[in-house]
Amino acid sequence: MLIMDKAQDVVAPPADTVPAAAVPADAQRLASDTVGDVTAKDAVICVRGGNVFYGDTHALINVSLDIGRNEVIALIGPSGCGKSTFLRCLNRMNDTIESARVKGDFRLDGQDMYARDTDVVMLRARVGMVFQKPNPFPKSIYENVAYGARIHGLAANRAELDDIVYGSLERAGLVDEVKDRLDDPGTGLSGGQQQRLCIARTIAVNPEVILMDEPCSALDPIATARIEDLIDELSEKYAIAIVTHSMQQAARVSNRTAYFHLGRIIEVGPTDKIFTNPAHKLTEDYVTGRFG
Amino acid sequence: MRLPTLLLILAAIVLAAFFLGRQRALSLARPAGGVRSLHSLPKYYGYYASLGAVVPGIALLLMWAAFSDSLITSRVVASLPEALRNQPEAQLSLTLNDIRNLAAGQMQDESRSAEFAVAADLYNSLRDSSRKVLAGLVIALSFSGFALAWLQLRPQFRARNRVEAVVRFMLVLASLLAIVTTIGILLSVSFEALRFFRQVPVGEFLFGLSWSPQTAIRADQVGSSGAFGAVPLFVGTLLISGIALLVAVPIGLMIAIYLSEYARPRLRRIVKPVLEVLAGIPTVVYGYFAALTVAPIIRLAGQQLGLEVASEAALGAGLVMGIMIIPFVSSLSDDAINAVPQAMRDGSFALGATRSETIKRVVLPAALPGIVGGVLLAASRAIGETMIVVMAAGLSANLSFNPLESVTTVTVQIVTLLVGDQEFDSPKTLAAFALGLMLFIVTLILNVIALQVVRRYREQYE
Ligand SMILES: Nc1ncnc2c1ncn2[C@@H]1O[C@H](COP(=O)(O)OP(=O)(O)O)[C@@H](O)[C@H]1O
Ligand SMILES: [Mg+2]
Numbered sequence: 001m002l003i004m005d006k007a008q009d010v011v012a013p014p015a016d017t018v019p020a021a022a023v024p025a026d027a028q029r030l031a032s033d034t035v036g037d038v039t040a041k042d043a044v045i046c047v048r049g050g051n052v053f054y055g056d057t058h059a060l061i062n063v064s065l066d067i068g069r070n071e072v073i074a075l076i077g078p079s080g081c082g083k084s085t086f087l088r089c090l091n092r093m094n095d096t097i098e099s100a101r102v103k104g105d106f107r108l109d110g111q112d113m114y115a116r117d118t119d120v121v122m123l124r125a126r127v128g129m130v131f132q133k134p135n136p137f138p139k140s141i142y143e144n145v146a147y148g149a150r151i152h153g154l155a156a157n158r159a160e161l162d163d164i165v166y167g168s169l170e171r172a173g174l175v176d177e178v179k180d181r182l183d184d185p186g187t188g189l190s191g192g193q194q195q196r197l198c199i200a201r202t203i204a205v206n207p208e209v210i211l212m213d214e215p216c217s218a219l220d221p222i223a224t225a226r227i228e229d230l231i232d233e234l235s236e237k238y239a240i241a242i243v244t245h246s247m248q249q250a251a252r253v254s255n256r257t258a259y260f261h262l263g264r265i266i267e268v269g270p271t272d273k274i275f276t277n278p279a280h281k282l283t284e285d286y287v288t289g290r291f292g
Numbered sequence: 293m294r295l296p297t298l299l300l301i302l303a304a305i306v307l308a309a310f311f312l313g314r315q316r317a318l319s320l321a322r323p324a325g326g327v328r329s330l331h332s333l334p335k336y337y338g339y340y341a342s343l344g345a346v347v348p349g350i351a352l353l354l355m356w357a358a359f360s361d362s363l364i365t366s367r368v369v370a371s372l373p374e375a376l377r378n379q380p381e382a383q384l385s386l387t388l389n390d391i392r393n394l395a396a397g398q399m400q401d402e403s404r405s406a407e408f409a410v411a412a413d414l415y416n417s418l419r420d421s422s423r424k425v426l427a428g429l430v431i432a433l434s435f436s437g438f439a440l441a442w443l444q445l446r447p448q449f450r451a452r453n454r455v456e457a458v459v460r461f462m463l464v465l466a467s468l469l470a471i472v473t474t475i476g477i478l479l480s481v482s483f484e485a486l487r488f489f490r491q492v493p494v495g496e497f498l499f500g501l502s503w504s505p506q507t508a509i510r511a512d513q514v515g516s517s518g519a520f521g522a523v524p525l526f527v528g529t530l531l532i533s534g535i536a537l538l539v540a541v542p543i544g545l546m547i548a549i550y551l552s553e554y555a556r557p558r559l560r561r562i563v564k565p566v567l568e569v570l571a572g573i574p575t576v577v578y579g580y581f582a583a584l585t586v587a588p589i590i591r592l593a594g595q596q597l598g599l600e601v602a603s604e605a606a607l608g609a610g611l612v613m614g615i616m617i618i619p620f621v622s623s624l625s626d627d628a629i630n631a632v633p634q635a636m637r638d639g640s641f642a643l644g645a646t647r648s649e650t651i652k653r654v655v656l657p658a659a660l661p662g663i664v665g666g667v668l669l670a671a672s673r674a675i676g677e678t679m680i681v682v683m684a685a686g687l688s689a690n691l692s693f694n695p696l697e698s699v700t701t702v703t704v705q706i707v708t709l710l711v712g713d714q715e716f717d718s719p720k721t722l723a724a725f726a727l728g729l730m731l732f733i734v735t736l737i738l739n740v741i742a743l744q745v746v747r748r749y750r751e752q753y754e
Contacts, residue, residue, distance in 0.1 A: 097640055098556075125644035135635035147653070148643040200638070205643060242642050 014288045029223030033062055036269040040068030040256070044208055044239045045090055045127075050104035052085050052094065061263040062104075067209065072240045074250035074271065077108060077286065083243040084258070087211045090126035090241065091121050108209075125152055129201035134194035136186035136201070143176050144186040144197055145169060148205035155263055164204055172200035173230050180218040192223025199230065203238070208236065211256045212242040218247065228253050246285060259283045298427050302434060306342045309438045313341025327544035332452035338453040343458055348415065348433040363419045368411055389498050391415055398709040404690025417754060420671065436731050484725035485743050492520045492717045499523065503689035505709060505720045520723055522730065524691040528606070528699035532681060533674040535610025535695055536617060540670050543614075545623025545663065551622070553651055554605055562621065571619040579683030582612035588686055590696075599696060607695040613680050620670035621663075628662020629655055661746040668742045672735050678703040702727050 043066035060082045067073055067090075076239045085094070092101040092113060098209060106113040113123055125148070136144050145165045148154075154163035165182075169175040174196045180190070186197050195215055202210055212231075216224040231253045244250050250257055250271065252291035257274040259267045259282070267283040269276065278284040302512040330337075365388060369377060376387055441529050445451070466754070489497070501520015545752035547567065551560045594601030601607075632655050640650040671676040678701075686698040687708060709724040 091642060093638065093642060096638070112321075123644075124642055129642035130550050131635065131642075133635060135633070136638040137636060137639065137654055147640070147645075151643070151653070176723055201643065234390050259407060281638045 008015070022238075024245070032259045034064065034265045035267040035283075038064045038066060038265070038268050040066035042069045042071045043067060044109060045092065045241075046105075046107040046110070047086075047089070048105040050089060050102070050106060051102045052082070052089060052103075055099045059263055060089070063263075063265045065258055065265060065268060067149055067239050067241055068256075069208075069239050070237075071236060071256060072242065073148075073252045074254035074257045074259060075193045075241060075243045075260060076245075076247065076250050079245075081260040082263045083260050084213050087129070087213050087241060087243055089113070090211055091124045091129055092211070093129065095120065096272060104230070116258075125205045126207050127209045127211060128205065128207035130195070130198050130202055130210065130212045131217050134191055134198055135217050136189070136194050136197050138185065139189055140183045141186045141197060142182040145200050145204050146170040148201060150204055154205065168204040172196045173233075173235070174200055186275075190223070192219050192226060195219060195223070195227060196230065199227075199234075203234070207238065209241065212240065214243050216243060217245060247275065247289075259286060294423075298430060301431060302346065303433070305434045305438065308440075309345040309572040310338040312338075312438075313442065313445065314338035316341070316452070317391060318444060320445065320447050329447050331448050331450050335684075336352060336451040336455050337445055337449070339455045340449075341438055341445070345434045345438035345454065347458075348437040352426070352430055352433055356422075358392050360422050360426075363578050364415065364422065365373065371414055372411060373407055395419075413505045415721040425613060480730065480731050481693045481725050484722055485729040487717070487724040488719060488722035491722070492726075496520060497522050497723075503690055505705075505723055506509055518725075520719065522702070522727060525700060525702045525705050525727065526684075526730070526734075527691055527693065528689070529675055529701040529703075530612065531606050531670060531695060532685060532701055533611045535607060536613035536666070536674040536677075537616025539611055540617045540621050540674075541667055544666070545616045546669070547622040547623055548625035548629055548663075549619070549651060549656075552626050553647065554653070560626075564626065564743070568623055568731055570616060573616070575601060575677065575679035576683075578612050578616050579680045580606050582680050582684035582745045586612055591677070593608045594696060601696045602686075602698040604697045604698040605696045606685050608682050609685035609693065610708075612684065613674055613677055616677070616680070617670040620673060624666030624669065625659065625663045626706040628659035629664070631662065632658045664742055664746050671738065674736060676703060677729070678707055682707065702731050706731075 045067040047066070048064045050060055051058070052065045063082075063086060065073075065086075077083055077088065078085055086096045087104060088097075089102055090108075090113075092102075094102055102114060108123065108126060112118065139147070142165055145168050146155075146161055149164045155164055166179075168177060174193060177193060178184075178197075186194065187198060195218075199210075199215075203276065211285060216227050218225065229247065231242065232238060235253075242250075242253065254271045257269065257271045258265050259274065259278075259280070261282050267278060267280045269279070274283060275287050278287055284290075298448075314334045314337055317330055317334040318327070321327050321334070366391060368391065369384070374385075377384075381385065391411045391414065394408055395415040404573050466491060497520050500519060501523050502519040502521045503524045506518055551563060555563070565690045583604075587603065587605065590605055590608050590611075591601045591603065594605075621629070636654050636658060637650055640654045641647075645653070675711060681701045685700065687700050689700050689705070690697055690700050692699060706724045706727050708728075709721060715721065
């Protein structure tokens with residue numbers, strides 16, 4: 001309770017429930033909720049005044065954040081503060097949750113993601129997602145990776161499909177481990193391999209952005225290290241937003257870090273600054289392990 | 293003492309044993325430093341004492357139920373006068389039946405000789421004393437069983453392990469019971485079927501194309517020598533079940549997909565039980581519906597199209613049966629689809645798949661085993677269904693694949709063969725058992741095939 005009171009003293013404007021229509025497009029004013037610079041140069045995703053409600057719960061309150069091309073941004077914060085909710089807004093996975101309502105301005109390459117004429121299928125092809133628990137389909141390894149290519153018609157024939165599958169497995173660093181057993185079920189792999197399979201599956205449809213929601217929380221340290229290396233390599237081609245509970249992981253893989261607290265983004269900044277010299281008291285408490 | 297009283301007393305002893313056993317454990321534990329010093333929780337000592345009290349008594353009761361009657365009967369037979377005792381087997385069992393009826397007071401036949409009355413009295417008195425002895429023994433056994441268990445109780449006694457072993461034994465027993473019953477049914481049917489095959493060659497039964505089970509009752513009768521070719525019956529069964537599945541599988545599957553993937557949870561909660569009512573409607577009612585409503589409509593429609601439709605067409609019975617088995621498909625498929633983890637759907641959505649692509653490519657393959665199970669259940673229900681066919685498809689054993697003609701099925705023939713007074717050694721009656729055996733084997737094969745299919749194409753999540 002104490003923390004929350006403080007948070008509201010410092011950062012919250014009194015009216016939490018700003019409806020989308022009432023949100024002016026003035027990024028500067030909106031960003032004033034947040035300490036630090038929410039903008040990124042060459043932004044691929046641009047969020048202004050984002051709000052999410054689950055029924056009566058106001059889970060994401062007036063957040064603004066850019067994600068730049070070729071950057072890895074880490075989203076950190078205590079459980080239940082809205083990191084997953086924010087991530088799910090960026091490829092409209094919240095559409096699948098009955099009670100969720102999303103308000104605000106969400107743009108991908110300048111296009112409104114929530115506009116009436118936006119094709120959510122195309123959006124999700126451009127903004128891929130990797131989940132907390134590896135969730136390969138109960139199909140063969142090959143079919144897992146080929147799935148997205150098939151539904152989007154990316155391959156004209158079998159040879160092209162093979163190329164896509166091998167290329168994706170290659171980039172996901174999995175090809176050596178599975179090239180002799182592409183017909184085995186993907187569910188038979190180890191946890192870390194499954195997660196890399198899910199990453200291969202995601203990059204097979206050539207996204208611009210990859211969202212990762214605690215991708216290593218179900219993995220052992222060695223598998224985690226491999227995924228972190230992979231994130232490093234992938235950041236050359238994709239914008240990556242990664243939710244993590246591990247401060248070390250955030251420090252290792254990300255250029256920028258956003259600290260979430262009770263549905264708000266409290267502070268955004270270069271990762272080393274957030275961890276060494278946070279501007280906001282709440283951020284400092286969190287990164288120094290005082291709570292969370 | 294009557295059996296219910298005895299059981300009540302036994303229950304009381306068991307209950308008391310539980311509390312005494314638990315109490316004993318607690319009092320043993322107290323000097324040793326409380327409940328933590330016991331190997332198991334105190335209640336397990338109670339259970340153990342209860343088991344000690346109940347198991348020997350129940351075992352004796354079961355043995356008594358199994359053997360007492362034959363023991364008593366043999367004593368009664370031994371007491372019968374020479375003339376009655378040396379009758380042939382069949383005669384003797386009739387006599388014994390009479391004696392039992394007399395003993396139960398169900399037959400006041402003055403013409404029976406005094407020997408019968410004496411035997412009946414003996415029967416009664418033997419039964420009375422055996423009951424008394426039983427009651428005494430059971431109670432004594434319960435007490436001594438309890439006492440033995442009680443004496444074993446120590447703080448280090450592994451009561452939980454013992455109790456769990458007994459529970460496991462009972463679980464095994466329960467599953468054995470189901471298996472043994474199945475085998476028993478199979479054996480009894482096979483036995484009668486073998487008697488049939490002694491009179492009618494297997495080949496003729498399996499491959500004969502004509503079915504008319506009217507055999508001559510007297511040797512000098514003409515015209516009805518009987519034909520036992522079962523092919524028309526199986527074709528009829530196949531035809532009607534096939535029509536039913538053609539109706540039920542697509543509709544049931546679509547219902548399941550709608551309910552689990554599209555409908556709001558509230559709608560689903562209402563619709564699913566309502567659908568399941570379909571399976572609970574008595575089949576006689578479906579029979580009426582088929583015969584009085586659907587059949588005339590089909591006839592009318594057929595006439596409009598210039599087709600010849602029999603008044604009891606297979607189509608009507610098949611359609612109505614299909615409606616009846618829809619809930620088997622829809623309900624079980626819905627369960628299977630719902631059991632597919634949300635993470636699978638999320639993974640597919642996140643790759644940009646539409647809802648229908650997700651259903652077709654991810655959800656349905658993952659739910660396949662359950663769906664096949666539902667279809668299989670529906671199929672065996674269709675194959676075994678009798679009433680609708682009796683009422684709507686008739687009895688004529690035509691060999692035809694035309695759904696507009698009248699056909700008959702295996703189950704219908706079994707019923708007609710066994711209805712009314714029958715002698716149990718004519719091929720006509722025994723044929724019913726042969727048909728039953730065939731039906732059993734066919735459904736068994738169906739099951740095995742389905743299991744193979746499921747294992748082959750199963751897509752395991754988790
Ligand atoms: N499907 C949902 N329905 C209702 N409330 C939800 C749902 N998902 C998340 N929430 C609520 O929204 C808040 C933020 O959740 P989430 O974004 O999952 O947090 P995080 O990922 O940071 O742990 C929490 O209070 C949570 O209870
Ligand atoms: Mg989360």
